[in-house]
Amino acid sequence: MSETTLMPRLVVAGADQAIEFYRTALGAQVLNRYAGPDGAVVHAELRVGSTKLSLKDEDGTDRSAATLGGSPVMFTLDVPDADAVADAMQRAGATVVFAVHDTTYGYRQGRLTDPFGFQWILSQSIEELTEAQRQERIGG
Secondary structure, three states: OOOOOOOOOOEEHHHHHHHHHHHHHHEEEEEEEEEEOOOOOOEEEEOOOOOOEEEEEEOOOOHHHHOOOOOOEEEEEEEEOOHHHHHHHHHOOEEEEEEEEOOOOEEEEEEOOOOOEEEEEEEEEEOOOHHHHHHHHHHH
C-alpha cells in the first residue's frame, strides 16, 4: 500500500528558468523533467529539503501566477537559516515583501516573491513555545 502525499504543482511562464531559480535559491534537486514536442516543460519534479513540488510551463489551459497577477497560495519554507535563504533568493531574483525579522511568537521569518509570482514565507524556529504561549503572543 502506498502512502498519501500532497505535491504542489506550479504553473509558470518559463519553467526552465523557474527550475534554475529554485535550484540556485532553494537548493532544489531536479528529480525529472519532461518536455513536449515544442520544448515546453509539461512536468518537472523537484525536491526542496524533504518536500517535492512539480512545475510546468503555462499553456492554453493552465495559466501562470504571473499571468493571473499573482497567486493566493503562499508557501512556508522551514529552514535552519532564514537570512541565508532570503539572501540567496534575492540574489536569484526574488523581491522582499517583508524583511526577515524576529517575531514575538518564536520564529525568525520573512516573505519574498519569486520571479514567477509565488510568495514564500521563510521560517526559522528561534524559540520553543507551547501552542498556548504562541497563541497568547499572537494576541488571543
